[in-house]
Amino acid sequence: MQWWRDAVVYQVYVRSFTDSDGDGVGDLAGVRARLGYLELLGVDALWLTPFYTSPMADHGYDVADPRDVDPVFGDLAEFDTLLAEAHAHGLKVTIDLVPHHTSTDHEWFRAARDSAPGSPERERYHFRPGRGGGPPNNWRSVFGGPAWTRLSDDEWYLHLFSPDQPDLNWTNPEVWADLEKTVRFWLDRGVDGFRIDAAHAMSKPDGLPDSPAPGVGPDPRFDDDGVHEVLRMVRAVIDHFPGRVATGQICAHDDAAFARYVRTDELHIGLTRRLLEAPFEAAAVRTAIEGSFGAVAGTPAPPSWTLSDHDTPRPVTRYGGGPAGVARARAMALVQLALPGAVFLYNGEELGLPDVDLPDDVRQDPRSRLTGHTDPGRDGCRVPLPWEGGPPGFGFTAGRPWLPIPDDWADRLVADQLEDTASTLSLYRRALELRRSHPGFAGTELEWFGAPAGCLAFRRAGSTLVCALNTGDAAVPLPPGEILLVSGPLDGDLLPPDTAAWLA
Numbered sequence: 001m002q003w004w005r006d007a008v009v010y011q012v013y014v015r016s017f018t019d020s021d022g023d024g025v026g027d028l029a030g031v032r033a034r035l036g037y038l039e040l041l042g043v044d045a046l047w048l049t050p051f052y053t054s055p056m057a058d059h060g061y062d063v064a065d066p067r068d069v070d071p072v073f074g075d076l077a078e079f080d081t082l083l084a085e086a087h088a089h090g091l092k093v094t095i096d097l098v099p100h101h102t103s104t105d106h107e108w109f110r111a112a113r114d115s116a117p118g119s120p121e122r123e124r125y126h127f128r129p130g131r132g133g134g135p136p137n138n139w140r141s142v143f144g145g146p147a148w149t150r151l152s153d154d155e156w157y158l159h160l161f162s163p164d165q166p167d168l169n170w171t172n173p174e175v176w177a178d179l180e181k182t183v184r185f186w187l188d189r190g191v192d193g194f195r196i197d198a199a200h201a202m203s204k205p206d207g208l209p210d211s212p213a214p215g216v217g218p219d220p221r222f223d224d225d226g227v228h229e230v231l232r233m234v235r236a237v238i239d240h241f242p243g244r245v246a247t248g249q250i251c252a253h254d255d256a257a258f259a260r261y262v263r264t265d266e267l268h269i270g271l272t273r274r275l276l277e278a279p280f281e282a283a284a285v286r287t288a289i290e291g292s293f294g295a296v297a298g299t300p301a302p303p304s305w306t307l308s309d310h311d312t313p314r315p316v317t318r319y320g321g322g323p324a325g326v327a328r329a330r331a332m333a334l335v336q337l338a339l340p341g342a343v344f345l346y347n348g349e350e351l352g353l354p355d356v357d358l359p360d361d362v363r364q365d366p367r368s369r370l371t372g373h374t375d376p377g378r379d380g381c382r383v384p385l386p387w388e389g390g391p392p393g394f395g396f397t398a399g400r401p402w403l404p405i406p407d408d409w410a411d412r413l414v415a416d417q418l419e420d421t422a423s424t425l426s427l428y429r430r431a432l433e434l435r436r437s438h439p440g441f442a443g444t445e446l447e448w449f450g451a452p453a454g455c456l457a458f459r460r461a462g463s464t465l466v467c468a469l470n471t472g473d474a475a476v477p478l479p480p481g482e483i484l485l486v487s488g489p490l491d492g493d494l495l496p497p498d499t500a501a502w503l504a
């Protein structure tokens with residue numbers, strides 16, 4: 001029952017998807033109200049971002065209780081209903097697991113803060129005395145600033161993300177036991193798997209050595225060997241529940257390091273950022289695809305593909321914005337959905353939404369706050385979805401959305417795109433339907449064809465689907481075959497720039 005090997009997983013950023021109660025924040029009941037939409041879209045599974053009890057310093061990635069639902073999102077009964085109804089719609093449900101850190105509001109951290117240096121309460125985190133009046137080592141937080149915060153008693157605690165997200169100490173057996181309990185708790189409720197946040201970061205090297213200068217050696221903050229033991233524990237629990245999947249967010253030092261995360265007894269799927277980081281340039285796209293295959297070669301894992309997530313500017317914007325950005329994002333959607341392996345879509349990608357350039361005073365991402373807004377942060381890709389109607393709520397909320405939805409999204413409404421066969425939503429629906437039902441999508445390897453400069457073309461080996469992409473600036477002949485789908489209008493029988501086609 002390896003349903004996930006070729007699955008299309010749709011990431012629901014719960015806060016921005018649909019608000020059921022008018023408080024301006026998306027919630028679980030909102031997701032439930034849209035299950036019909038998700039079924040119509042044709043995805044196989046959902047990945048829900050964290051909905052656990054949280055003070056929301058990092059919008060839920062700062063978890064105060066991993067086994068309960070935050071009231072802003074609903075409650076456990078609402079979660080159970082959502083899960084049952086999603087299953088009735090034929091959708092699997094995977095959830096985010098955040099084992100690397102807790103919130104400072106977690107009872108463990110509150111106890112640690114109130115306990116003395118050297119106490120068992122502090123042993124669940126990384127507390128250290130400072131060095132020369134400063135932090136214990138030179139590590140930086142991923143969000144900006146030092147990775148250490150000092151308490152009034154002069155001990156410092158480690159946080160690779162924001163100061164509201166203290167890192168757990170994975171040499172402490174209590175920390176292990178608690179994660180095991182959390183994993184069982186949700187599996188018992190019936191979830192189909194997990195996306196493990198920062199799966200490469202849990203373990204820290206002995207002695208917490210300083211980071212070398214950039215480019216001089218491996219980054220000691222990540223990819224320490226000890227993470228594998230934690231992942232093996234999680235996998236061993238999951239293996240008692242047939243058909244469930246462990247996916248992990250992985251930033252490994254290199255391909256060999258990546259492959260270790262997807263060994264037989266670790267993650268089923270490793271998420272990579274290769275395709276997402278590739279510019280819209282055929283050679284770079286091909287390198288990213290080949291690299292993603294290379295990283296899982298010799299492992300049991302399928303490759304995985306993603307063009308967007310809640311941490312990264314949206315493809316339309318990354319590829320240049322405006323009509324060209326939309327055309328390129330549509331072309332890349334066909335490339336992504338032609339590939340064998342697991343595909344991760346991010347809500348709003350199917351609507352061709354761009355990033356929103358928000359004013360500093362509405363931005364909420366800690367990455368923006370902690371850098372004094374020199375880093376715009378990730379709010380631009382987290383603006384709530386425009387479903388129908390107009391401002392301010394656009395069918396997302398009956399109140400005021402937590403981030404403003406731009407007025408001109410009136411021309412990207414789900415309601416209108418469903419009716420318009422030329423819309424980006426219709427392109428995704430058609431592509432997902434073909435991916436599910438057309439026999440050309442068999443085959444788990446790729447064969448590359450020769451292609452003009454600025455273009456690429458591949459076929460699923462042993463099968464009939466051909467995907468051609470033109471990132472150059474002149475129209476080119478199409479490979480032979482019957483056209484199944486194109487991302488934009490053809491130029492006679494030529495494939496124009498910024499366009500992709502499927503042929504069989």
Ligand code: BGC
Binds near residue numbers: 058061161197249311
């Ligand atoms: C998630 C981010 C989050 C961070 C800290 C990441 O890997 O994708 O959204 O801010 O982990 O939990």
Ligand code: MG
Binds near residue numbers: 019023027
């Ligand atoms: Mg709400």
